[in-house]
Amino acid sequence: MFFLCYNLTMNKFFLLVLTCICLVIYAGYLHNGFVFDDKVLVEANPLIKSGQLLPNVFKSGIYDYWTGAQPYDRMYRPLQMLSYYLDYNLWGLKPAGFRFSNILLHLLNSILVFYLLNLIFNHRLLAASSSILFLVHPVHISSVAYISARGDLLSAFFILACCVLFLKFLESKNYLLYFFSIFAAAFALLSRENALLVIIFLILISSFSSKGAARFKYLYAFFVLSAAYLVVRCIIFGPSGLAAHMNYINAALLPINFLNIICNYILLLFWPVNLRMFHSAALIGQLNPLVMFLSILGIILILAVILKWKKIKQLPAVFIFGSAWFLLGIIPVYFYFNAYPALERALMAESWLYLPSIGFCVIFAYLCLLNKKGKLIICVCAAILGGLVVGNRVYWRNDVTFYERALRFLPPDSIILRNLATAYIDSGDLKKAYTAIKKLEKYYADTPVVNVAWGQYYLACGQAKEAIGYYQLILSRSFFSNYSMSLCYAKLGDFNKAIEFSQLSYSQNHFFKENVMQLAVLYNKTGQAEQAKRYLLLVKQLDPKGEYYLLK
Numbered sequence: 001m002f003f004l005c006y007n008l009t010m011n012k013f014f015l016l017v018l019t020c021i022c023l024v025i026y027a028g029y030l031h032n033g034f035v036f037d038d039k040v041l042v043e044a045n046p047l048i049k050s051g052q053l054l055p056n057v058f059k060s061g062i063y064d065y066w067t068g069a070q071p072y073d074r075m076y077r078p079l080q081m082l083s084y085y086l087d088y089n090l091w092g093l094k095p096a097g098f099r100f101s102n103i104l105l106h107l108l109n110s111i112l113v114f115y116l117l118n119l120i121f122n123h124r125l126l127a128a129s130s131s132i133l134f135l136v137h138p139v140h141i142s143s144v145a146y147i148s149a150r151g152d153l154l155s156a157f158f159i160l161a162c163c164v165l166f167l168k169f170l171e172s173k174n175y176l177l178y179f180f181s182i183f184a185a186a187f188a189l190l191s192r193e194n195a196l197l198v199i200i201f202l203i204l205i206s207s208f209s210s211k212g213a214a215r216f217k218y219l220y221a222f223f224v225l226s227a228a229y230l231v232v233r234c235i236i237f238g239p240s241g242l243a244a245h246m247n248y249i250n251a252a253l254l255p256i257n258f259l260n261i262i263c264n265y266i267l268l269l270f271w272p273v274n275l276r277m278f279h280s281a282a283l284i285g286q287l288n289p290l291v292m293f294l295s296i297l298g299i300i301l302i303l304a305v306i307l308k309w310k311k312i313k314q315l316p317a318v319f320i321f322g323s324a325w326f327l328l329g330i331i332p333v334y335f336y337f338n339a340y341p342a343l344e345r346a347l348m349a350e351s352w353l354y355l356p357s358i359g360f361c362v363i364f365a366y367l368c369l370l371n372k373k374g375k376l377i378i379c380v381c382a383a384i385l386g387g388l389v390v391g392n393r394v395y396w397r398n399d400v401t402f403y404e405r406a407l408r409f410l411p412p413d414s415i416i417l418r419n420l421a422t423a424y425i426d427s428g429d430l431k432k433a434y435t436a437i438k439k440l441e442k443y444y445a446d447t448p449v450v451n452v453a454w455g456q457y458y459l460a461c462g463q464a465k466e467a468i469g470y471y472q473l474i475l476s477r478s479f480f481s482n483y484s485m486s487l488c489y490a491k492l493g494d495f496n497k498a499i500e501f502s503q504l505s506y507s508q509n510h511f512f513k514e515n516v517m518q519l520a521v522l523y524n525k526t527g528q529a530e531q532a533k534r535y536l537l538l539v540k541q542l543d544p545k546g547e548y549y550l551l552k
Contacts, residue, residue: 014128015111022107022135025386028393029103029145030096035402036277036419037148040066041084042098046511046542048084053511053542057081059236065511072243073339076233079190080151092545098147105153106144110135112160113358119167120208121318129365129378134358138272138388142350145396146277151192152354158188159198159355163205169218170209182221189229194332194355196226204324208317245339257284258334261348265330269353269360272385275392278406278416280345283338318366326359342415399423413443421453425460433457448474455484464491479508483515490518495526513542 034043040063047053047065056065061074062081083101091097114131118124134140143149165181168174188195199222206215233241264281330352337346368374368381395405403420410416417440424433437453444450451470458467468488471481482505489498499522505515520535540546 011114011124014114018110018114018131018135019107021132021382021386022103022110025136025389026103026106026144028390029396030099032099032145032393032396033095033398034147035396035399036146038095038098038146039399041148042088043093044513045081045084046513048081048088049543049545050541051085051544054082054085057085061237066509068509069237069240071240072245073336074233074237074240074243075151075193076236076241077151077190077192079154079187080192083150083154088545095147099145102144102147102150102153105150105157106135106140109153109156109160112157112164113361116160116164116167116205117362119164120205120321125375126318126362126365126369129369129375130358130362132378132382133361133365133385136382136386136389137269137357137361138275138385138392139268139350139353139357141275141389141392141396142277143354145393146351149351152351155188155192155195156355158184158191159195159201162188162198163201166202166218167205167209170206170215178218182225185222185225186229189225196229197328197331197355199223199226200328200331201325204321204328208321244335253284254334254338257281257337257346260284261333261337261346262327262330264348265333265353265356266360268348268350269357272388274409275350275388276395276406276409277349277402278343278410279348279350280343280410281348283344283346316366318362322359322361322363322366324359325362326356329356329359344411398427400427400429412439415444415449418449418453422456425456428460430457430460433460446473448476452481455481455488459484459488459491462491464488479505479512479515482508483512483518486515486518486522490522495522498522499526511542513539516542 042048045065047056057078061070062077063070063075084098087098087101091100110131113134114127116127117130118127121127143152162181162184165177165184169177169181185195185198188198199219202219202222203216206219209215230242235241261281268279333348333352336352337348340347364381365378368377371377395401400420400423403416403423407414407416407420417436421433421436421440424430424436434457437450437457440453441450451473455467455470458464458470465488468485471477471485471488474481477485482501486498486501486505489495489501499519502515502519502522505512506519509515516535517539520532520539523529523535524532
């Protein structure tokens with residue numbers, strides 16, 4: 001990467017400005033806590049706390065230790081887990097440390113955007129403007145503020161680095177750069193599944209190179225790498241390594257819904273307000289006259305593009321590159337927008353825009369610079385967008401504000417009410433928890449969702465018998481429900497029954513530290529010292545940095 005360092009020294013002032021902007025708009029997020037899946041992937045995850053357990057991240061999906069092996073949509077992201085391991089050893093379990101790493105990665109990605117666009121268009125002002133817009137755009141909050149979205153940042157970093165290295169190789173024919181680009185692509189694949197797009201991005205940027213048709217022959221290695229990655233997934237996960245979720249809507253309606261999502265995404269990039277997790281669009285579930293009209297119109301536009309391709313090729317290269325980058329980057333959304341039927345809507349996660357938004361930023365910057373006051377327009381836009389980033393930090397403060405914000409835009413019967421109720425319980429606001437569960441009960445009465453919620457509520461209230469009554473209604477209890485049953489019986493003084501449920505929880509999940517500690521405490525209270533010591537040692541294996549001891 002020596003060539004990158006050399007060239008960047010010529011842009012010290014710009015890089016300093018970029019760094020200052022990044023710190024100003026995201027510094028407020030450092031005070032926020034863990035939210036949503038951060039609790040599972042980081043806070044409760046023993047795989048990132050123990051060097052002894054760390055090799056497991058190369059043999060399992062990132063959620064497998066908590067949910068067990070899933071039959072589809074397996075997330076194999078060992079580099080994401082390795083980055084958490086490094087964070088944990090640097091900062092402990094301080095959310096600010098993990099979030100600082102996200103902010104740093106976002107800054108580095110903005111620098112790579114500048115460098116890549118400058119290589120392609122040889123237009124420093126266009127590249128600088130695009131990178132600033134990319135840095136400050138609020139749609140990236142859910143990738144930067146959300147620690148669990150580290151995979152988006154890492155895959156983007158390695159994809160962009162791969163593209164830069166490959167272009168530099170085409171210029172210099174320095175094969176060391178070529179090998180580095182292949183390694184960067186491999187690291188991208190180990191960060192997030194969307195890195196399979198790297199070969200498409202390389203074809204795109206190669207099309208803008210003037211090194212002749214021979215440049216494409218160097219892409220064969222990346223095809224081989226992608227195939228090897230898929231083979232590795234099959235070896236590790238078996239058939240589920242390539243399995244995707246079943247479609248919950250008519251297959252004929254998938255392209256129509258996808259087109260609708262693309263339009264919504266473009267609107268979101270132009271008007272980034274009402275940002276939140278679980279951003280979604282209404283599912284188009286049937287063909288009505290309006291949908292048919294829009295579908296036919298879309299087909300006509302596609303045919304027009306094909307027929308008029310020669311004229312389209314005469315458009316400025318920035319338009320072609322930006323549009324192609326955006327549309328190619330958005331491809332994975334087609335396969336996942338209907339993966340969460342509980343939402344009853346088409347998911348359009350803001351984090352899925354992280355890479356595609358580069359195409360939008362470069363086109364927007366180009367249009368601004370066509371104006372005589374282009375620099376001023378970009379500065380004003382950057383200031384407004386940065387202000388929106390600062391203003392949104394309150395919604396990521398903790399689980400309560402996080403879920404309250406999300407539910408403002410979801411249907412009243414959203415299952416996310418269950419998460420909000422748990423957040424209220426964890427924060428000690430039992431009055432609001434009760435209200436949330438009663439509301440949930442209107443839509444999900446006599447279901448495990450409500451029974452677990454009431455069980456947690458009564459356990460938090462100290463009413464163990466009532467909590468047990470609700471947990472017993474659950475026919476198939478998870479390791480967490482069995483652990484909760486153990487806590488209830490322990491409160492009632494029935495330690496043998498508590499041990500029985502804790503052992504059942506342990507048989508379901510060996511990695512749940514709180515339950516293993518519960519077993520150590522229970523065996524200690526029942527005078528079984530050897531068993532207590534055994535489980536205390538297991539706790540220390542799960543979290544070597546923690547300090548644990550048993551009172552005599």
